[in-house]
Amino acid sequence: MSFRKVVRQSKFRHVFGQPVKTEQCYDDIRVSRVTWDSTFCAVNPAFVAIIVEASGGGAFLVLPLHKTGRIDKSYPTVCGHTGPILDIDWCPHNDHVIASGSEDCTVMVWQIPENGLTQPLTEPVVVLEGHSKRVGIITWHPTARNVLLSAGCDNVVLIWNVGTAEELYRLDGLHPDLIYSVSWSRDGSRFCTACKDKSVRVIDPRRGTIVAENLEEPMGLQELDSSNGALLPFYDPDTNVVYVCGKGDSSIRYFEITEEPPYIHFLNTFTSKEPQRGMGWMPKRGLDVSKCEIARFYKLHERKCEPIIMTVPRKSDLFQDDLYPDTAGPEAAMEAEEWVAGQTAGPVLVSLRQAYVPSKQRDLKVSRRNVLNEGRPAATPPAAATAPPAAAPARLSAPPALGTATTGSTAGGRLEEVLQEVAALRLLVTEQGQRISRLEEQLSRLENGHV
Known part of the structure; x- marks a missing residue:
């Protein structure tokens, strides 16, 4: 044999x-x-x-x-x-x-x-x-x-x-x-x-x-x-x-x-x-x-x-x-506070069919305030992974061009609204792109005789 x-x-x-x-x-x-x-x-x-x-x-x-x-x-x-x-x-x-x-x-x-x-x-x-x-x-x-x-x-x-x-x-x-x-x-x-x-x-x-x-x-x-x-x-x-x-x-x-x-x-x-x-x-x-x-x-x-x-x-x-x-695309699936509060999410996916087009980058803003304690209760870490007290050694050093995030500014609030609208539109475009990709794939199968 x-x-x-x-x-x-x-x-x-x-x-x-x-x-x-x-x-x-x-x-x-x-x-x-x-x-x-x-x-x-x-x-x-x-x-x-x-x-x-x-x-x-x-x-x-x-x-x-x-x-x-x-x-x-x-x-x-x-x-x-x-x-x-x-x-x-x-x-x-x-x-x-x-x-x-x-x-x-x-x-x-x-x-x-x-x-x-x-x-x-x-x-x-x-x-x-x-x-x-x-x-x-x-x-x-x-x-x-x-x-x-x-x-x-x-x-x-x-x-x-x-x-x-x-x-x-x-x-x-x-x-x-x-x-x-x-x-x-x-x-x-x-x-x-x-x-x-x-x-x-x-x-x-x-x-x-x-x-x-x-x-x-x-x-x-x-x-x-x-x-x-x-x-x-x-x-x-x-x-x-x-x-x-x-x-x-x-x-x-x-x-x-x-x-x-x-x-x-x-x-x-x-x-x-x-x-x-x-x-x-x-x-x-x-x-x-x-x-x-x-x-x-x-x-x-x-x-x-x-x-x-x-x-x-x-x-x-x-x-x-x-x-x-x-x-995995460049959009974050959640904010830091949401992750600390216990949320888990996979990456936000993008299609490469139209090749990658870089999005407009936003500056990294650093705030002295503890946003984890504002607006929602943060998850309390257990003893084995306790977060340090407020006096923890974290030194802030932000250049004048970037500045620090402020809370009472009308312009800042308007900017945040615009950023949210842009993010929503970007998500919509991504979803539509994925839908078009699926339709193109179905059409290709029909043209090739695959049902």
Whole structure:
């Protein structure tokens, strides 16, 4: 009897990676030499941010995506920290707001001008002080506006309301050793941590409890050569593809995750000659759907940032619905107060059929008042995750151009009404776009003889 090997069918089997042309790279950048296992790079549809070497403090570059080629040594940086910057993260709900964590034990949140920097940016919108040791991890809540998580070398996780400069939750005592990485669930109800004690913990931040720890058996096991340094994983929930980049390695391995055994399926490896110092990851709404681009990385060399495009090879010029399901858009699903009060919501999805059109960004406003205690009763955190008293160490620093939110202003009230109307109209347009997409799909099926 002869047995024929069955090859598993997958539309991602032939995904290939390709670096862009030399002139489309960002050259002559002095990438940070700090020995820390973060990505050192953060990307969104408007900007690429890169942590760089700086004398007398910490700094990072913010470049408009089109600003390719050689970057002048005098190009302005974001440089308000007094110690080296260890991590940066763009706000998912505002492409002009970015947070940074530093060895100076502070978290800073910055508002980037519409067209990028024309002079050094030294004044953050807000400074968040609460860690006793350096802050190595920064990550925004995926669906609640203005909620930011920071983790420090004091083994403490802090969750902030950036809009009021407050500590919402202080999660202390859950990690006996250094926290290596943190990742939110898609709806932001929980987050997962990897710790130096070789434990993975799933944590409910609003209850201050560990939901799961030390998972006994992995769903799948893949042996990777990680001798060069930390692994940086990137997961795409739209395609169920996970990309693994080794810091100090020169390859990107990618796998498809399925619901049935063996769960993890190796797809391919993108290999280049130069090792990566860090890696940025473009949100799905920033990709070129006309070229069947399903992922884009921004690889940091010693003196360069090189975009790498991952593509599904297809010849059709039509929009590929199966590659691009509706994805997380730039609108927040709820406000910080609603999340604290116990609400949970997945991301507000948008269609990529008409490709991504950036919306008008609004400035980040920071108010000294505690909006959590006004208008509605806030959820009282339990003892394990108690919020600090009013005298908590949160220092406010707002530049004159942004100002502070005021309460009795007629103009301010009118502006809020206009913003609400714009948000309602944007939601209506999104819903109509999705309805048109469904009708087009039904029409296409009828034309092709499918009932």
